[in-house]
Amino acid sequence: AQSVTQPDIHITVSEGASLELRCNYSYGATPYLFWYVQSPGQGLQLLLKYFSGDTLVQGIKGFEAEFKRSQSSFNLRKPSVHWSDAAEYFCAVGLNSGGYQKVTFGTGTKLQVIP
Amino acid sequence: KAGVTQTPRYLIKTRGQQVTLSCSPISGHRSVSWYQQTPGQGLQFLFEYFSETQRNKGNFPGRFSGRQFSNSRSEMNVSTLELGDSALYLCASSPRSGLGVVETQYFGPGTRLLVL
Numbered sequence: 377a378q379s380v381t382q383p384d385i386h387i388t389v390s391e392g393a394s395l396e397l398r399c400n401y402s403y404g405a406t407p408y409l410f411w412y413v414q415s416p417g418q419g420l421q422l423l424l425k426y427f428s429g430d431t432l433v434q435g436i437k438g439f440e441a442e443f444k445r446s447q448s449s450f451n452l453r454k455p456s457v458h459w460s461d462a463a464e465y466f467c468a469v470g471l472n473s474g475g476y477q478k479v480t481f482g483t484g485t486k487l488q489v490i491p
Numbered sequence: 492k493a494g495v496t497q498t499p500r501y502l503i504k505t506r507g508q509q510v511t512l513s514c515s516p517i518s519g520h521r522s523v524s525w526y527q528q529t530p531g532q533g534l535q536f537l538f539e540y541f542s543e544t545q546r547n548k549g550n551f552p553g554r555f556s557g558r559q560f561s562n563s564r565s566e567m568n569v570s571t572l573e574l575g576d577s578a579l580y581l582c583a584s585s586p587r588s589g590l591g592v593v594e595t596q597y598f599g600p601g602t603r604l605l606v607l
Contacts, residue, residue, distance in 0.1 A: 420598040470590040477547040481534040
């Protein structure tokens with residue numbers, strides 16, 4: 377069965393510092409890969425997605441993610457974090473199974489941004 | 492353009508009852524997906540409807556069902572409620588169906604269900 381692992385439950389970074397959130401998936405083929413962000417004021421929002429092609433994907437709010445097939449990873453990065461980036465981030469995997477497309481989410485990483 | 496709306500926003504039910512939640516997608520969007528979020532199980536995909544047909548589904552028991560109307564509004568029904576059904580239920584709308592062609596996905600604020 378497909379699975380998604382976000383090894384960091386909680387991360388704290390200083391405003392202006394760079395950020396990398398880790399995501400590993402378990403699946404034989406290349407699945408669809410997503411990153412979502414959830415914040416109290418804005419709800420859940422799709423940040424970016426990867427289906428195929430260029431392994432470096434650009435998303436909204438200055439985020440990017442890189443798909444590395446050899447490591448089964450899809451880490452989210454941002455060069456300079458803003459206080460408004462404090463939120464919970466979810467990695468998700470989608471694949472075709474039994475005629476349906478299913479999405480599995482990771483357990484999330486809570487990001488705290490300190491001045 | 493109005494966003495995704497969900498009604499009601501809060502709901503309290505007792506075990507054994509049934510509940511119906513509603514989701515109105517962004518105008519022009521024909522796909523509606525439903526998700527459950529709980530502290531214990533996290534975010535889980537329930538199902539997706541497109542043009543009044545269920546296109547995709549997750550691993551939930553048959554107590555969870557849904558439907559979509561011709562105006563793309565969708566309802567989700569949970570029968571014989573259990574304590575573990577207490578959750579935030581989110582819906583999302585997209586212009587098209589399927590993981591491979593979703594250009595943008597917009598989420599509603601959610602309905603918080605408490606089962607006593």
